[in-house]
Amino acid sequence: MESLSQLMQLLFSGLTIGSIYALIAIGFVITYNITGVLNFAQGEFAMLGALLTISLSSAGLPLYLAVILAILIVMLVGGFFERAAIYPARKSSVATLIIITIGISFVFRGAAIFIWGTQPHSLTPFSGNSPIRIFEAVLLPQSLWAVGISLAALAGMYYFFNKTYTGKAVTACVMNRFAAQLMGIKPEKMSFLSISLSAGLGALAGIIIAPISGASYQMGLMLGMKAFIAAVIGGLTNAPAAVLGAFLIGIIEAFSEGYLSSGYKDAVSFAVLLLVLFFMPNGLFSKKSGKRV
Amino acid sequence: MINVHNLSVNHGHLKIIKEISFSVGKGEIVSIVGANGAGKSTLLGGIAGIYPPASGSIRMEDEELAMKNSVAIVCKGITLVPERRQIFDGLTVEDNLILGSYHRYSKEKKQCLQDLEMVYDYFPKLATMKSRLGGLLSGGEQQMLAIGRGLMAKPKLLMLDEPSLGLAPLIVRDIMNILVQLRNETGTSILLVEQNIKAALSISDRGFVLERGSIVLEGEAESLLQNQSVRDAYLGTSPSLQK
Ligand SMILES: Nc1ncnc2c1ncn2[C@@H]1O[C@H](COP(=O)(O)OP(=O)(O)OP(=O)(O)O)[C@@H](O)[C@H]1O
Ligand SMILES: [Mg+2]
Numbered sequence: 424m425e426s427l428s429q430l431m432q433l434l435f436s437g438l439t440i441g442s443i444y445a446l447i448a449i450g451f452v453i454t455y456n457i458t459g460v461l462n463f464a465q466g467e468f469a470m471l472g473a474l475l476t477i478s479l480s481s482a483g484l485p486l487y488l489a490v491i492l493a494i495l496i497v498m499l500v501g502g503f504f505e506r507a508a509i510y511p512a513r514k515s516s517v518a519t520l521i522i523i524t525i526g527i528s529f530v531f532r533g534a535a536i537f538i539w540g541t542q543p544h545s546l547t548p549f550s551g552n553s554p555i556r557i558f559e560a561v562l563l564p565q566s567l568w569a570v571g572i573s574l575a576a577l578a579g580m581y582y583f584f585n586k587t588y589t590g591k592a593v594t595a596c597v598m599n600r601f602a603a604q605l606m607g608i609k610p611e612k613m614s615f616l617s618i619s620l621s622a623g624l625g626a627l628a629g630i631i632i633a634p635i636s637g638a639s640y641q642m643g644l645m646l647g648m649k650a651f652i653a654a655v656i657g658g659l660t661n662a663p664a665a666v667l668g669a670f671l672i673g674i675i676e677a678f679s680e681g682y683l684s685s686g687y688k689d690a691v692s693f694a695v696l697l698l699v700l701f702f703m704p705n706g707l708f709s710k711k712s713g714k715r716v
Numbered sequence: 717m718i719n720v721h722n723l724s725v726n727h728g729h730l731k732i733i734k735e736i737s738f739s740v741g742k743g744e745i746v747s748i749v750g751a752n753g754a755g756k757s758t759l760l761g762g763i764a765g766i767y768p769p770a771s772g773s774i775r776m777e778d779e780e781l782a783m784k785n786s787v788a789i790v791c792k793g794i795t796l797v798p799e800r801r802q803i804f805d806g807l808t809v810e811d812n813l814i815l816g817s818y819h820r821y822s823k824e825k826k827q828c829l830q831d832l833e834m835v836y837d838y839f840p841k842l843a844t845m846k847s848r849l850g851g852l853l854s855g856g857e858q859q860m861l862a863i864g865r866g867l868m869a870k871p872k873l874l875m876l877d878e879p880s881l882g883l884a885p886l887i888v889r890d891i892m893n894i895l896v897q898l899r900n901e902t903g904t905s906i907l908l909v910e911q912n913i914k915a916a917l918s919i920s921d922r923g924f925v926l927e928r929g930s931i932v933l934e935g936e937a938e939s940l941l942q943n944q945s946v947r948d949a950y951l952g953t954s955p956s957l958q959k
Contacts, residue, residue, distance in 0.1 A: 588814070588821060595804045595815050602802040605764065606869065607790040607819030 428559030433681040434674065435557075439566040439635065441673020442573035443469075446628035447650030448657070448665040449580060450621030455659055456597045457610075457617040459517070460509055463524040465625055466647020467531035472497045472626025473638035474535060477544045486549065494626045501622020505615050513614070528643070535640035546633035569631045576627055577666060584662075593617060645689070649676075652696040658706020667708060671695075717742045717905050718763075718794070718873055723772035723782070725755075725762035732758045734929040735772065740873060745899055745906040747916040747937065749950065750926035756909040757799050759926070760875050763907075764796040765789040776873070791819045793872035797879065801862040805851030809842055812850045812861055816868030828868065835864040838894055856887040863891070867898070873905045874898075880912040888912060892919045913950045917941045925950075 447465055454462045472493050479489035508527050512520060548565040555562045583590040596603040596613045604610060628646065629638065636642075653672045657664030672692055679691040699707055718740050725733035732755045740746045750756050761767045763774055765786035774781045781792060804812050813835055814821070817828040836843035839860045845853070850861060859879055866874055876895075880888040896919050898904055910916035917923050917937040924934035925946065933946065940946055 591807065591811050592815060592818055595807060595811075598804045598806050599802055601766075602798065602804065603815075604766070604786045605790065605796050605798060605802075606816055606865070607787045608815070609787050 429681065431558045431560035433677045435560055435562050435566055437674030437677030438670060439569045439673070440632075440676060441670035442570045443628045443632045443646065444650045444653045444673055445666045445669035446573050446576060446624045446631075447646055448653040448669045449577065449662055450624045451650055451654040452657070452659060452662050452665045453580075453617050453624075454621045455654070457593060458505075458509060458513070458614045460520045460524065461517070461651075462509075462618070462621070463521060463647060463651070464504065464528040464531060465621065465650065466643035466645070467528050467535075468497050468501060468622040468625030468643070469629030469632070469646050470535060470638065470640065470643035471500060471531065471629070473546065473629035473633040473642065474539045474544065474640070475626075476630045477546050477633065477638060478539070480546070486547070490630055493630060494623050497626035498619040498623040501625075502615055502619040504622070505618035509618065510611060510614065513611075528647070532640050532643065539640060541640060543637040543639040544633075545637050546630070548634040563635070565631075565634045569635070572627065572631055576624060580624075580662070589616075649692060652692055655696060656699050656707050658708060661706065661708065664706055664708035668706075671707075717744075717776060718907075719773075719775045720763065721773045721775070723759075723762060723774065724770045725758050725767050726770045727758065727767070731770070732929050733762060733769075736926075736929075736931055738924060738931065738934070740905050740907050742872075742905055743899055743903045744922070745895065745908060745920045747913075747920040747923035748907065748909045748926055749911070749913045749916060749923060749940075749946075751950075752911070754926045755929040756926055757877050758929075760796055760877050760907070760909055763789070763875065764794065766796075787819070790869055790871075793870070795866045795869040795871035795874055797862050797866040797874065797876045799877040800881065801858045803850040803853075803858055803861050803865065805849065807850055808847045809850060809853070809861055810846040812865050813842070813868050816865035817870070819869060831868055831870060835867050838867070838898065839864050856883050856890075859883060859887075859891060860894075863894070871904060873907060875907045875909070877909045878911060879908070880910060880915055888915050892916075895919060913946070914941070 447469060450465050451462065454460055454465070475493035475496055476489045479492055480486050484492065504527060508523055512523055549568045550564050552563065555564065584594050592608050593613050593616065596608055596610055600610055629642065649672055650669065653669035654665045656668035656671065672695065675695060676688040676692055680688045720739065721737045722735045723733060724731060724735055736759065748756050748759065758767060762769045765784055765788065769782050772782060776792060776794070779792070781789060804815070813832055814828065817831065821828050841857060842860055842864055850858065853861060863876065863879065879891055892915050895906055899906055908916050908920065917940055920937040922935065923937045923940045924931045933940065933943065
């Protein structure tokens with residue numbers, strides 16, 4: 424019985440962290456498909472979202488308002504980042520663009536140290552802290568929030584890209600940029616839209632995880648790397664596969680933390696990435712990748 | 717309606733289109749014919765704002781369009797149905813069509829939805845496969861979809877780059893007939909690039925022959941069809957064998 428409850432416990436925490444990775448990974452995939460940029464500053468949006476929410480709510484705003492406002496601000500920051508850093512360099516090589524995004528991530532982290540300092544901050548959970556027991560395992564309400572909000576956001580993304588006119592235009596731009604231009608769809612506008620959308624998703628991820636693991640200027644780095652691994656495992660062009668990849672990484676991490684030692688979890692994630700890159704360079708789910716974003 | 721004057725278009729340092737001048741009047745169908753690599757697609761791309769012209773002017777209704785980008789051009793009423801169709805494989809037929817009206821959709825959604833019905837009237841076959849993915853259509857259906865998508869932009873000048881490419885003669889004839897019908901009913905001007913010279917010239921008012929980036933011959937479509945050098949170079953038939 425002991426082992427079953429531990430198993431459930433680890434599974435829950437894997438799903439929780441996986442849902443966080445999923446939100447950021449989707450941002451990776453959206454940005455990559457529409458702009459061709461691997462945005463290594465993606466994780467920093469999570470950090471900004473978390474710290475902004477903490478500041479806004481400690482300034483007296485109700486939590487939900489703080490969350491919404493923080494997401495909007497990060498979306499603006501993302502849009503500004505696209506205009507100021509990505510757009511002017513859009514004709515540069517892939518390597519240059521990657522270096523630009525890495526450089527920007529340092530800028531974000533530096534700004535965060537300047538504003539929030541180096542010490543970690545905490546955010547109160549969305550609805551109390553009294554644990555829920557399921558199958559002998561203890562589940563924090565925040566975990567339910569994490570999984571629930573992520574799934575809702577992912578469903579929202581699905582709806583946006585498949586059912587709304589603007590979303591279809593973005594999708595069309597991904598499928599055939601040339602034809603989209605002939606139709607009057609401006610790729611630059613889509614690129615702006617996609618990066619601010621990705622930034623908003625990243626912010627949401629950071630805000631959800633903050634009550635569980637705290638928030639600090641450096642939280643974006645690991646979140647971004649893990650989400651990147653998830654996106655690569657999913658093949659980088661396939662949003663649902665990236666989500667599966669994210670949950671896979673989350674669960675693998677939780678289990679290696681529980682059964683091996685917490686020191687191993689990062690190493691295991693990177694090992695999984697390398698294995699996938701060696702043996703299935705198009706992603707674990709490449710056969711299913713008919714539809715992009 | 718559209719006046720192209722001394723237009724040159726480069727690819728890198730290579731001058732592909734060399735000081736070309738021509739015009740297309742309102743409701744006119746004009747064909748550009750020429751061999752592979754003559755520069756036909758480059759010319760259309762230059763007009764559509766895909767390849768910025770190196771020099772020259774493109775005037776439509778007294779407005780200079782030569783330095784405008786592709787988005788501005790489509791808003792001005794010039795639409796290119798590109799070579800090899802370029803439809804959105806993963807989107808449905810209806811989504812492909814409705815996205816064709818992107819530049820005006822937010823302003824006149826109702827009108828766009830009406831025009832969608834008009835496109836279905838021109839291409840009844842598309843109406844039977846509205847929710848099929850574009851990538852699953854046959855070549856002929858994809859070409860119809862590409863033309864329909866172009867029509868959704870409500871162009872004053874519709875440019876088509878080799879719509880007959882890879883299609884059976886019967887379907888080519890269907891498509892050519894639809895172009896004539898479209899011109900007659902809506903007054904849309906059509907600039908048609910073709911290697912299928914016979915099909916193109918038989919529906920055109922005028923035509924010109926492009927060779928290595930220059931116009932080497934132009935005139936009434938009928939007279940071009942009878943022209944001996946055109947026949948020798950592009951049709952490979954003698955008059956007696958025709959029809
Ligand atoms: N993007 C490009 N970059 C460099 N050169 C190009 C490009 N596109 C076309 N060319 C060159 O320009 C010339 C004209 O090409 P273009 O595609 O306009 O010919 P075309 O008449 O449309 O031929 P086809 O009948 O085969 O479609 C060719 O020599 C081609 O190699
Ligand atoms: Mg061509």
